[in-house]
Each structure stands twice: as structure tokens, then as C-alpha cells.
Amino acid sequence: MEAQKPKLVISSGAGISAESGIKTFRDADGLWENYPVMDVASADGFRRDPELVHRFYNERRKQLLGAQPNEAHKILVELEKDYDVYVITQNVDDLHERAGSSKVLHLHGELMKIRSVSDPDYIESLDIEHLETTPATRGKRGDLMRPHIVFFQEPVPNIEEAARIVSTADIFVVIGTSLVVYPAAGLLQCVRPGTPIYYIDPNPASTAGIPDVTVIKKTASAGLRELKDMLEKRL
Secondary structure, X not given: OOOOOOXXXXXXXXXXXXXXXXXXXXXXXXXXXXXXXXXHOEHHHHHHOHHHHHHHHHHHHHHHHOOOOOHHHHHHHHHHHOOEEEXXXXXXXXXXXXXXXXXXXXXXXXXXXXEEOOOOXXXXXXXXXXXXXXXXXXXXXXXXXXXXXXXXXXXXXXXXXXXXXXXOOOEEEEEOOOOOOOOHHHHHXXXXXXXXXXXXXXXXXXXXXXXXXXXXXXXHHHHHHHXXXXXXXXX
């Protein structure tokens, strides 16, 4: 009987997608692609100007089409050979899936999907031929649709499932995140005592109070190369 693989849980943030050319709203003092973040990524902003929000995410989808998974995404796929890898991502792009990761949970929504304005559980995928939406866009059953993005001021539906996955991790890895965006940053509190934690970021936040943490002060790709070598020595 095949031995069970250790569970490797990854929490990925904007830093892993930055190497693919995906910009983050924290790169420029609260502006995201020259827009104030709360205008294009908040519930209030969507209520005030839904046309602007739709247009903004149409632009993000076009940008995403020109991006490719980078080495960091690919290393996570390679790690599935020896580990049961779960990726919990704050990113709304689909680069983890396009790289081949088999278990991906999105905390903040998905850029390539839209959902019903009136029923948050009704979600549709967009195809490459029809990426643009407007406030008048309707889904297949007639609902008015909006970007499938968890806006600021909205609850994070997948956070409980993420906490459950983290609580079963044998190894927990945080990649490319500031550790200040909640509730995602709170996942560290769900790690079982004694579980090794690795934190990969070129400009890591303070890890004071986080036990069993190894900081790798590198970009996502370089840091994951180093982590992969470290994990191979553990097997």
C-alpha cells in the first residue's frame, strides 16, 4: 500500500504573480493601475459606479491573457510528486491552475469568472472570446452579473475551508504576501503547534510571535527553489 504523502499547504499572495507581470494594488501607494483601490475593489465603489468596476476588471482580464505561469507556479506543481499540495491563494488570476496545480482554493475570487448580483452562489466562467462585461451583462439564467471578486467590505466565503485545510498541514508555506491582509493573514493562527512554517518574500514582514518559522528572503521563484532543496533533504 502506497504511503500517504505529507500535506504541504501553500498560502500565496501577490508576490508569486508579480514575476509574471501581474501588478498589485500595493505597488503604488494604494493605487491599482492608476485607480484608487476603493473605487474599483470595494462594495461601496461597485454601488457608486458599477460601469467603472466592470471596465476595470475587463482590463485586468486582458492583462492576464498576456501573462504566463512563472517558475514559482511550476515548482509548486513539481512538489505534487512528493507532497499532497494544497494552494490557498489571495490572487484572483488563474496562473496556479494554468501551471497545473491540482488543488487551488481562491480566497478573493477569480478574475475569469462572474457571479450573480442577487445570488452569490451562482457563478459562471468566462471564455476567451467573451471577456468583457458591463452592468447590463446577464448570465445564462438571466441574472445580472458582476465580477466574481471578493470586494473590500464583503465577507470572504472560503476562509473557513481555508482554515480547515491549514489546520491539517504537515508543512505550511507563505509566499509573497505582506501578512497584513485579513482574514488571510490569520491563517497562521490555524497551523498546528510544532508544524514547520516557511515564509518566502524579498521584503518579509515581521515574524515576531510566529513559532517554528523559517524566513527565506527571496523572490517567489528563487525562494521556492531553495525551499524545494530543503524539503528534499527532509524526505
